Amino acid sequence: MQHEYDAVIVGAGGAGLYAALEASGAGRVAVISKLYPVRSHTGTAQGGIGAALGNLEEDKPEWHAFDTIKGGDYLVDQDAAAILAEEAVQAVYDLENMGLPFSRTPDGLIDQRRFGGHTRNFGEAPVRRACYAADRTGHMILQTLYQQCIKNEVDFYNEYFAVDLIMDGPACKGLVVLELATGELHTIRSKAVMLATGGFGRMFKTTSNAYANTGDGLALALRRGVPLEDMEFYQFHPTGIAGMGILITEAVRGEGGVLRNRRGERFMEEYAPKLLDLAPRDLISKAILSELKRGNGMRGDRQIDDYVLLDATKLGKQAVEEKIPDIAEFCRVYLNIDPVTQPIPVQPTAHYGMGGVPTDHNGRVLRGEGRGSYAGLYAAGECACVSVHGANRLGTNSLVDLVVFGRRAGRHIADYIANADMGHVAAGSDSYARDKIGRLKTGKGAHGGAIRETLQKTMMERVGIIRTGEDMRAAVSTVEGLRDQYREARVQDGNAAFNTDLLELLELENLIDLAYVTAHAALRREESRGGHTRDDFPERDDARWLKHSLVKLTDGVPEFSYKDVDTSLFAPKPRVY
Amino acid sequence: MRIIFTIQRFDPEKDSSPHFEDFELELPPESRVLDGLVYIKTYLDGSLAFRKSCAHGICGSDAMLIGGEERLACKTLLRDLGAAEGASIRIEPLKGLPVQRDLMVDQERFFSSYRSVKPYLINDGPAGPKERKQSQAEREEIDDATKCILCASCYSACPVIREKNPAFIGPAAVLNAARFVFDSRDKGTAERLPALDRPDGVWACESKFRCTQVCPRGIKVTKSINLTKRKIESLRK
Numbered sequence: 001m002q003h004e005y006d007a008v009i010v011g012a013g014g015a016g017l018y019a020a021l022e023a024s025g026a027g028r029v030a031v032i033s034k035l036y037p038v039r040s041h042t043g044t045a046q047g048g049i050g051a052a053l054g055n056l057e058e059d060k061p062e063w064h065a066f067d068t069i070k071g072g073d074y075l076v077d078q079d080a081a082a083i084l085a086e087e088a089v090q091a092v093y094d095l096e097n098m099g100l101p102f103s104r105t106p107d108g109l110i111d112q113r114r115f116g117g118h119t120r121n122f123g124e125a126p127v128r129r130a131c132y133a134a135d136r137t138g139h140m141i142l143q144t145l146y147q148q149c150i151k152n153e154v155d156f157y158n159e160y161f162a163v164d165l166i167m168d169g170p171a172c173k174g175l176v177v178l179e180l181a182t183g184e185l186h187t188i189r190s191k192a193v194m195l196a197t198g199g200f201g202r203m204f205k206t207t208s209n210a211y212a213n214t215g216d217g218l219a220l221a222l223r224r225g226v227p228l229e230d231m232e233f234y235q236f237h238p239t240g241i242a243g244m245g246i247l248i249t250e251a252v253r254g255e256g257g258v259l260r261n262r263r264g265e266r267f268m269e270e271y272a273p274k275l276l277d278l279a280p281r282d283l284i285s286k287a288i289l290s291e292l293k294r295g296n297g298m299r300g301d302r303q304i305d306d307y308v309l310l311d312a313t314k315l316g317k318q319a320v321e322e323k324i325p326d327i328a329e330f331c332r333v334y335l336n337i338d339p340v341t342q343p344i345p346v347q348p349t350a351h352y353g354m355g356g357v358p359t360d361h362n363g364r365v366l367r368g369e370g371r372g373s374y375a376g377l378y379a380a381g382e383c384a385c386v387s388v389h390g391a392n393r394l395g396t397n398s399l400v401d402l403v404v405f406g407r408r409a410g411r412h413i414a415d416y417i418a419n420a421d422m423g424h425v426a427a428g429s430d431s432y433a434r435d436k437i438g439r440l441k442t443g444k445g446a447h448g449g450a451i452r453e454t455l456q457k458t459m460m461e462r463v464g465i466i467r468t469g470e471d472m473r474a475a476v477s478t479v480e481g482l483r484d485q486y487r488e489a490r491v492q493d494g495n496a497a498f499n500t501d502l503l504e505l506l507e508l509e510n511l512i513d514l515a516y517v518t519a520h521a522a523l524r525r526e527e528s529r530g531g532h533t534r535d536d537f538p539e540r541d542d543a544r545w546l547k548h549s550l551v552k553l554t555d556g557v558p559e560f561s562y563k564d565v566d567t568s569l570f571a572p573k574p575r576v577y
Numbered sequence: 578m579r580i581i582f583t584i585q586r587f588d589p590e591k592d593s594s595p596h597f598e599d600f601e602l603e604l605p606p607e608s609r610v611l612d613g614l615v616y617i618k619t620y621l622d623g624s625l626a627f628r629k630s631c632a633h634g635i636c637g638s639d640a641m642l643i644g645g646e647e648r649l650a651c652k653t654l655l656r657d658l659g660a661a662e663g664a665s666i667r668i669e670p671l672k673g674l675p676v677q678r679d680l681m682v683d684q685e686r687f688f689s690s691y692r693s694v695k696p697y698l699i700n701d702g703p704a705g706p707k708e709r710k711q712s713q714a715e716r717e718e719i720d721d722a723t724k725c726i727l728c729a730s731c732y733s734a735c736p737v738i739r740e741k742n743p744a745f746i747g748p749a750a751v752l753n754a755a756r757f758v759f760d761s762r763d764k765g766t767a768e769r770l771p772a773l774d775r776p777d778g779v780w781a782c783e784s785k786f787r788c789t790q791v792c793p794r795g796i797k798v799t800k801s802i803n804l805t806k807r808k809i810e811s812l813r814k
Contacts, residue, residue: 036628036684038727039636053707096708099698099762101716101723108710133723139635140723147697181677210631246633329795330633333652334607449619492623495590498678501623 001184005030005155006417007192008175010162010217013040014138014399015381015406016196017145019363020154022410023192027417030155030188032177034212034503037146037156041198041210042381042402045138046326047251048130049095049403050118050396051088055109056128061085063120064129066570068397071117071280072354072390073530073540074572075230075548075565082569083361084388084397084404091403092131100144102133103323113323114254117280117394123577126254126278130396135249135324141399160186161503162216163433165193165224165377166425170367172377173423176433180503183496185430185437191420192413194378195221195357195365196406202507203515204350205460208240208247217383219510221357222517226377227368227550227561229385230355231514232521235393235531236465238284240349241334242307248327248346250395252339253277255323257312259284260343261296267308272577279577282392282531285348285465298345304464309343316340348465352393354531355521356385358550363409368550369561376420380409387548390565391530440505445488448505455482455508455515463519468535472523479516483556486512517551520558525549542572578606580655581665582613584625587676595676599665604655610643610668611650614680627680634793637728641680642669647730647791671733673743687729690746693772694754699765715761722756722801724794725749731788731798737781745781746772748788748798755801758808770809779806 006027009016016031023029033040052059064085069076096102096110103111112128120127133140149156159180166174166187174189197217201209222228238259239248253259258277261267271287272279279287288308291297297306312320317340320328324339331339357379358366364373380386381402388401462475486509493501527541528534547562580602587595600617611629618625627650628638634652643653644666660666674682700709731748732738738745754773757763773779779802788798 035630035636035638037688039630039638041631041636043726044631044633044635093704093707097704099757099760101719101760102708104711104713104716106713108712108715110708134720136635136724139726143723150692151695151697210636212630326635333634333654336607447619447623449623452619495588495624495678497590498626498681500626501618504618 001186003186003188004422005188005190007194007413008032008188008190009194009196010175011040011196011198011381012037012156013042013196013198013381013402014141014145015402016194017149018403018406019194019196019380019410019413021145021148021152022407023413023417024152024154026414030157032157032160032162032175034159034161036158038142040142041213043139043142044210044247045141045399046135046247046249047254048113048115048132048137048396049092049141049399050115050129050394051092051131051400052085052129053089053092053110053112053131055105055112057120059120059127059129061089063122063127064088064118066122067118068388068394069390069570070123070575071394072392073575074546074567075387075390075529077387077566078569079566080361080386080388084400087404088400091400091407095141095144095403098144098148100133100140102131113251114278115395116250116253116278116284117275118396126275130251130254132251134322135251135326138399141403161506162220163436163506164430165220166429167224168423171375171423173425176430178433178437180498183499185433187425187430189422189425191417191422192376192378194363194380194409194413195383196379196381197383199353199382200511200514201350203455203459203511203518205456206240206245207350208237208245209350214507214510215383215514216507216510217379218357219513221365222513222553225552226357226365227552228355228517229358229550230387230548231518231551232525232549233354233391233531234350234518235281235352235354236285236348237281237351238288238348239310239346241330242345242347244334245349246330246334247349247351248310248330248344249324252310252312252324252327255319256315257310260309260311261291262298262300263296267291267296275577280392280394283577286533288348289465305347307345307347310346311343312339313341313343350460352398353382354385354389354391354393356383359384359386361386361408362412363405364412368563376416378409378413380405391532437502440489440491440502443488443490445485445490447492448486448489448508451482451485451489452508452511455479455512459515463522466533466535467522469523472519475519476516476523479512479519483512483516513553517553517558521549521551524560546572578655579603579663580660581663582617583665583667584679585669586679588678606654606656608655609651610653610655610666611639614650626678635726637726640671640728640730640733640793642671647671647734649728649793652793671729673733673735673738674729684729687732687747687749690750691727691753693746694750695765695769696753696757698757698760698763699768700762702764709762711761718759719756721796722752724796725752726794728793730791730793734787734791736785736787737783742777742781744777746778748802751779751782751802751805752796752798755805758805766812773805774809779809
């Protein structure tokens with residue numbers, strides 16, 4: 001079936017919905033999502049959205065920008081970070097005005113709390129910057145934006161899976177999507193396509209990410225020749241529920257919770273004497289791994305799957321029930337413990353991709369190597385890299401990113417579709433997608449499940465928090481083998497309608513391709529910076545590596561180029577907390 | 578522990594009516610029911626159809642009947658079901674919505690009921706340059722309703738929809754109307770009345786409390802419906 005829209009947005013999380021709201025006034029806009037509305041992963045963000053409102057103490061966007069840049073270990077594009085911090089303030093007011101039920105101060109203002117790496121006056125001490133709605137801030141952002149989309153009558157295609165971009169040289173002309181309910185392929189001709197498909201944490205075994213986070217937008221762009229930026233930088237959140245990966249928000253520490261090892265020591269004192277448990281996530285995850293390796297984990301067996309304790313017992317019952325009620329419930333349901341009286345067993349969990357589809361400040365996807373941007377192709381949110389997170393994202397900045405840059409992309413799309421012509425889409429533009437699905441249905445090999453498990457285990461163990469050249473070379477070779485196996489993989493389910501087996505196999509291809517470029521990018525970067533830590537190259541090396549990586553996949557072979565980091569505001573310095 | 582999942586299967590391309598199929602699994606007691614379903618799909622039968630996403634009770638994708646009760650598969654642990662070694666757990670799709678395949682139901686009616694109550698802030702007045710003020714007490718009034726994840730458990734459990742009035746917009750739609758009716762910043766109650774103040778609106782509810790009992794977010798849904806009824810009555814005076 002053929003469709004025609006002025007703009008198509010892939011993904012119904014925060015970035016996609018905000019862009020849809022902005023663009024829908026300017027033309028016919030459709031949102032494509034492989035999920036039902038409000039199921040997107042934005043909804044699981046817990047602790048808050050950072051903005052220098054200064055409702056409880058002095059704060060400034062410049063401080064927020066500085067923290068973001070330092071938090072990102074100076075790989076952040078500083079002009080983009082300045083936009084992020086400045087526009088965060090109005091974005092939060094706008095969300096409130098749309099109805100978002102923020103928690104309130106006694107004076108009726110938006111309440112704010114402390115979060116890791118967010119400081120006053122360029123690093124002096126933690127500052128109250130995270131605006132929050134209990135511990136379901138992302139849930140409320142997603143619901144509020146969806147509610148506004150209902151009000152503005154945005155068209156939704158629920159449970160449609162994006163399979164291919166229709167590119168004509170440096171211009172995007174549309175999209176090929178698979179309808180889950182029928183198994184039918186649809187071609188959508190469109191002046192603009194925006195990728196807002198979120199993250200790809202499912203390439204790792206232990207993750208806070210939803211099953212849906214398979215990097216679809218990044219992978220289909222990659223297969224159409226679009227470069228991906230900084231894929232070696234992946235964030236492991238320090239506090240996932242041990243053994244499960246379910247996120248325990250940093251807000252637990254923002255409200256006063258502390259990490260302890262088996263000796264009861266508040267070990268962050270040793271690693272970040274000033275910010276302690278509110279140091280950035282990369283430092284805390286590494287500190288936990290160090291403790292585990294020293295035998296200070298709770299089991300004490302020096303294995304990387306050992307765990308430490310997050311002690312929130314000092315908060316008291318009232319603060320737990322009011323400020324972090326969902327966390328309390330996770331503890332009761334999944335761990336059978338009460339965080340009011342018992343510490344929470346935690347370990348690092350794969351959480352957020354700092355890298356992604358490279359964009360300018362208006363969400364336009366960049367071609368790399370100084371060749372400007374693609375016409376009609378946009379990206380925002382976790383799937384994009386603008387780059388405001390650099391080598392390590394600060395807590396709350398994911399929500400800031402998707403709101404600020406989702407909105408900017410939407411506004412730019414509105415202007416663009418007013419003047420652009422609807423492109424020509426040749427007959428048979430869906431042939432690549434059709435052939436691929438045909439192959440999966442007639443494959444002779446194994447089901448995809450075993451391939452997925454091996455992939456996740458390999459990436460967790462060999463391209464995880466602490467990396468070495470030897471491990472990553474092994475990972476590259478394993479993933480190459482999995483890629484070969486995948487070529488023979490087969491859909492077990494023979495039906496056309498609601499074939500979730502086919503959907504999962506298509507998602508697996510995305511994960512394999514992204515894992516492959518992630519492992520390659522990590523192997524190439526011979527330094528330690530932010531979320532990328534190498535035992536064999538333990539120091540940050542600005543002389544060689546203060547640059548963004550861009551990777552393309554040409555006939556399955558990765559090709560790298562590099563681009564400068566914008567350092568127009570703050571000169572890179574050693575990073576201590 | 579050894580456990581048997583007895584799953585309702587229905588394939589509209591092949592079956593004239595649903596049937597049950599047993600899958601024997603070996604899982605730790607702290608496993609989620611969802612873990613068992615994913616294991617089946619990965620290793621035993623790729624054609625098993627169900628929805629899932631966040632896997633920790635926030636996205637609302639995997640509401641289904643587990644042991645006859647509406648539950649989220651990702652928030653239900655085997656140990657919570659009290660099942661003995663080798664026991665069978667019955668898993669079925671939600672009630673009150675058409676089955677698409679296996680455990681997947683068509684949620685369109687549920688979402689269109691939700692949309693019918695105008696579930697968004699209505700306030701055309703100027704907001705000022707910053708936030709609209711709201712006291713902590715005013716914020717607390719809507720707190721419970723803001724937890725709703727639109728999983729449709731309450732819709733499935735509602736005896737009114739199933740036995741008396743299939744046109745009832747359902748507990749979640751009323752709850753999400755209440756979320757705005759009782760928001761101190763909202764001015765849109767009059768606009769919502771056509772959907773609420775009618776026989777298929779709030780008045781269909783008979784306070785059977787099934788919605789509250791099954792809500793995986795612990796929301797006092799029936800209470801919210803009753804407060805909405807009282808609000809409508811007070812507006813008539």
